[in-house]
Amino acid sequence: MEKTKNVLIAGVGGQGVILSSDIMSQAAVNSSCDVKKSEIHGMSQRGGSVSSHIRFGEKVHSPVISSGTADIIISMEEMETLRWLDHASGETLVVVLANRILPANVKNYPGNIRELLEKKVKNLFVIEPAGLLDIVKVKKIINSAVLGAVSAFLPFGDDAWEKAFEELCPAGTADKNKAAFFQGKAVKREVQK
């Protein structure tokens, strides 16, 4: 691997961003990469914006992704995607699970988010949560399906992913999450906008 790869996962506190980023990082570890991951815990997690930076490659120095250098941005919430676009370049793949979560004290979700995304991002991959939920059935495992959809763009084998799910999912949930991962992987073209 010649160049360090940068993946940023964004969302809202409570959406499972940290577990998803742990699983992806572990898949990178299981693929013999050097890996660093960083996010902020504590106060910012109380319903606020959350982002996790994952970097992997031959030798990784900084645990944070520099502006304009993300290879992939995954956002579990539609509007949150816009907040992190300074980490993207024109080439960045931006994967959006288009949940719409109202921030506290905001009555109406802004109407122009999708339009802004389509205007700004060349390489956009929007996943409608309803469509994905029809496939995986259980809301709690939907992030694993998103990881499945993104896995086509990452150099980790199925073994590395499966092992990561086994190592990190809460007791008794690894099989369900693995199944969701493979469902997400298989249907990615159907849900792609």
Add this chain to the structure above:
Amino acid sequence: MNKHSKKLFLSGNEAVALGAYEAGCSVGTGYPGTPSTEIIENFKNYKGVYAEWSVNEKVALEIAIGSSFSGARTIVTMKHVGLNVAADPLFTLSYTGVKGGLVIAVADDPGMHSSQNEQDSRHYARAAKMPVLEPSDSAEARDFTKLAFEISEKYGTPVILRMTTRTSHAKSIVESGSALSPEKPEGFLRDIPRYVMIPAFARKRRVALEERLSLISAYSAETGINKTEMRDEATGIITSGAVYNYVREALPSASILKLAVSWPFPDKKIREFAGAVKKLYVVEELDPFIEDQVKALGINVTGKEIIPSVGELSPDIIRKAFSLKLSPGLKAVTDIPPRPPSLCPGCPHRAVFEILRDMKITVAGDIGCYSLGAIPPYSSMDTLIDMGSGIGLAQGMEIVSPGDERVAVIGDSTFAHSGVSSLMSASYNGRGTVVIVLDNGTTAMTGMQPNPFSGSRITGAETAVLDYGFLAKAVGIGDDNFAVVDAYKPEEIKGFIKKMLSSRKLSLLVVKGLCVVLKRKVSKNGKN
């Protein structure tokens, strides 16, 4: 990698816990505080160790000192502001020195992601006269923790392990090693001139301390962990901790002197490095701690003229400081509604802040989730300084403006931490402070640690519950000025606040409602 080692992907805090365990550390104490909390939470899971949440950082350090004096390797953990609370024992601890290795793991929070200030804990090492180690990633967090125990016992000194948010919470690869089995500590042996710091003995230890420091200085000057990496000699960077990684990223061809022991300062190595490069810089987060020492050697160096003192550094900030181009990125969209943290939906203590907002009275606040009562839609907290401060501030306001109405609001864990001592002072001095304790059954902001009011210890073992009623009695609060109410009964809460305010007497109102996040966790575990 030897055949017994395993590749682990750990946060810095998990790595410190592993390092302590591998070093044969058998006692861990601390008080929760972001970003330090997970050290003790992970340490407690190792076989054969004792771990506890102490009531505050001062007590945690004192327990650690007793454990060290009895011969056990001991770790004590806290966040940067917690070290202020523990500063009293800290400064005299360096006089007595230690017996069992004693490591003080303190986590700074540059950028104030979850803190009220961004003080630089390295100053404590110099001020209290003990070495400080600064790991840069999880592998070093584990290694330096082990090394800290060795240094501690070799020189008889406490050692500060200085973490920051990005070393504590970033994850990277650590290869597990073998653990020492802790030797059975020999217990406390009387040595009055060493352990009793009355002036006559302290004066002798003061001299011994300086002798010890000169030995540690010699170690710092020689040790290979203060590492010189020569590349292009046009640019030489002195750096430490997490910032080392940012420098490697932003200035890949620069020569680097990476300080692992940033105090005592390795003078000789600094001079050699300064002589080997054409232009010398110090790149460090927060205060010019290393820079000032380089300048004191009479060496010409550039530092805070170009590197910000405020906030976290990053590779991009360093690129900007060195006038390098950033990768052309898209513009983030900033005209969308912000998403700040807020009291959780269903938080039982939202009602109190609605009541206080509507009453339009001054609220001397405190530290915990409820500090979010200071922002909309409540905007009903007027002060926040430090743990336990609200009850004291309310008294000061009362002295100056006795006619105004005000309350002090404090959480259960913070009340146990240091609110109780202010309550005693209020009673002693005849204040009419109305204290509202928001009891949610846990230390929520740092991730649900039990405390003296929650009835369990870190291990989950049941324990005595500190009794609000007896506390109230003990400080002379009468029955009319003490009440425990259900957080979901706003009318009752309002009635009590009004009654207590109008009585003008010291009052304690406990508003009880289990944290919703904890409730969810408990009911989930119940099902399993």
